[in-house]
Amino acid sequence: MSLKKLSSFLLVLTMFVLLVTGCARSAPAQPPVQPPAENGPAPDVAATLVEGRCARCHALDLVYRERDAHLWPGIVTRMVSLSPGLLTDDEYSLVVEYLQENYGK
DSSP states (O other): OOHHHHHHHHHHHHHHHHHHHHTTSOOOOOOOOOOOSSSSOOHHHHHHHHHHHGGGTSOHHHHTSOBOGGGHHHHHHHHHHHSTTSSOHHHHHHHHHHHHHHHBO
């Protein structure tokens, strides 16, 4: 392999690794969003969480794809495991319920 091809390969590999690990970093500490006082999610709070936290690593059109409602808890759990500190337990509940109600089949 020529030096030019090797350099190009290493550059592409480095960019790929940075892209993949960029979203897996621990999310910076953020003040928790207060859950609504009444029962049920506050759509504006949950939507703000989705738009602010999920959009760090995803385009919102990917997040807002309609999925089976029962899949959302697993999807959100997987994302939180890749970015520890992304959501508090209360925020997790708000986001999952919001996605199930608005983007679940």
